[in-house]
Amino acid sequence: MSSLRRDIAGLGPEGAEADRRPGLYVHVPFCLRKCDYCAFYSLPEPGWGLISAYLQGLAGEAELCCQDAPDGVSSLFIGGGTPTVLSEEGLSKLLGILTRSFRPDENCEQSVEANPGTLNREKLRILRQAGINRLSLGAQSFSDLLLKSLGRIHRAGEIREGVRLARDAGFSNLNLDLMFGLPGQSLGLWQETLAEAVALAPEHLSLYALTPEEGTPLARRYSDGTACAPSAPLPPRSLPPLPDDEQQAEMYDWAVEYLAARGYLRYEVSNFALPDRECRHNSAVWRGRDYLGLGPGAVSTLRGVRRRNLESVRDYAEHLAQGRNPWEPTGVEVLSAQELRSERLILGLRLREGVCLSAFRRDFGVDLRDIYGEVLARYLRMGVLILGEDSLRLKPAYTFVANAVLKDFV
Numbered sequence: 001m002s003s004l005r006r007d008i009a010g011l012g013p014e015g016a017e018a019d020r021r022p023g024l025y026v027h028v029p030f031c032l033r034k035c036d037y038c039a040f041y042s043l044p045e046p047g048w049g050l051i052s053a054y055l056q057g058l059a060g061e062a063e064l065c066c067q068d069a070p071d072g073v074s075s076l077f078i079g080g081g082t083p084t085v086l087s088e089e090g091l092s093k094l095l096g097i098l099t100r101s102f103r104p105d106e107n108c109e110q111s112v113e114a115n116p117g118t119l120n121r122e123k124l125r126i127l128r129q130a131g132i133n134r135l136s137l138g139a140q141s142f143s144d145l146l147l148k149s150l151g152r153i154h155r156a157g158e159i160r161e162g163v164r165l166a167r168d169a170g171f172s173n174l175n176l177d178l179m180f181g182l183p184g185q186s187l188g189l190w191q192e193t194l195a196e197a198v199a200l201a202p203e204h205l206s207l208y209a210l211t212p213e214e215g216t217p218l219a220r221r222y223s224d225g226t227a228c229a230p231s232a233p234l235p236p237r238s239l240p241p242l243p244d245d246e247q248q249a250e251m252y253d254w255a256v257e258y259l260a261a262r263g264y265l266r267y268e269v270s271n272f273a274l275p276d277r278e279c280r281h282n283s284a285v286w287r288g289r290d291y292l293g294l295g296p297g298a299v300s301t302l303r304g305v306r307r308r309n310l311e312s313v314r315d316y317a318e319h320l321a322q323g324r325n326p327w328e329p330t331g332v333e334v335l336s337a338q339e340l341r342s343e344r345l346i347l348g349l350r351l352r353e354g355v356c357l358s359a360f361r362r363d364f365g366v367d368l369r370d371i372y373g374e375v376l377a378r379y380l381r382m383g384v385l386i387l388g389e390d391s392l393r394l395k396p397a398y399t400f401v402a403n404a405v406l407k408d409f410v
């Protein structure tokens with residue numbers, strides 16, 4: 001076992017729980033081109049001028065924010081957007097900024113999101129050299145037809161190549177993001193994608209159901225009739241129908257069993273990992289821990305205060321150049337005790353381990369059962385929730401419909 005592997009394996013969720021330092025999320029708001037279903041804040045085809053303004057802004061923000069993490073950060077997650085759309089020079093600058101201000105230590109989980117169409121040996125070398133020890137690849141599907149219908153820039157061959165290059169570069173902790181419920185996707189096609197993903201032996205898998213978000217090209221194509229009724233012949237540029245809720249649930253349930261049989265345990269509604277390979281950064285957020293968010297559009301939650309950064313890269317960079325905080329004018333919110341408690345419950349119930357009752361009492365000074373007595377009793381009677389000795393959990397059979405249950409706790 002390499003020392004890196006030993007470090008990661010030795011610090012499971014309990015180890016991370018004892019660490020009260022905030023996690024650090026860094027948003028890179030650029031992509032090579034926009035995928036048809038994407039509602040995240042990211043700008044396609046950025047020029048060097050914009051990237052340079054972003055990096056200058058980020059350096060200023062890191063300098064301002066490192067005082068919020070005087071003992072360093074518990075984890076680092078660089079996401080987007082597509083961080084690996086940056087050139088080798090851009091990536092080196094970004095990593096240099098973060099290392100200088102936050103000095104993540106060798107036990108720190110440090111993840112970077114990557115699009116398989118943007119990787120090469122040199123970028124992977126730069127990431128590893130800077131201490132990045134976890135790579136999350138946006139694979140989405142192993143069907144070239146489906147990848148094309150989503151407007152993804154990569155094809156299945158590039159996912160396989162990306163995994164090979166990442167392993168060669170020394171990454172021993174890989175995640176693949178996959179999507180189901182895609183236009184015209186059958187259960188069989190989904191099964192093929194999962195089998196291909198597992199064959200690459202990633203340590204972690206994230207599975208998301210496609211939801212056409214309002215305002216995206218995909219949603220427009222489904223609302224303006226260019227998508228087909230199930231039995232209609234396909235006109236040019238049309239999309240086949242989306243699997244309905246029942247078909248999506250079937251895909252999800254099949255995946256849970258298939259992955260469990262191969263050693264991947266579902267530890268959160270959408271996340272599956274081999275033993276000790278849960279994403280520590282996200283797990284800490286789901287357990288209600290503080291996090292700092294840097295970059296345009298990023299959100300931080302520290303000591304009960306949530307703040308949201310300006311989205312425009314230019315405005316963000318300009319504010320920081322003038323030594324001002326890059327926050328949205330109405331982007332700073334003091335969360336009430338009730339909001340914090342609801343969030344803890346809602347995020348915690350997404351986890352297989354559930355909400356820790358004693359941690360809830362420690363952090364809020366009240367017993368969870370005293371606050372949610374009536375609604376809690378109803379779901380316990382229905383068998384949807386399970387009350388353990390020190391936890392409240394969602395019964396596994398209800399995981400896929402978690403959102404419907406959780407809204408009752410808001």
Ligand code: SF4
Nearest residue numbers: 031034035038080081
């Ligand atoms: S690569 Fe990711 S962030 Fe970029 S457009 Fe596609 S889905 Fe959105």
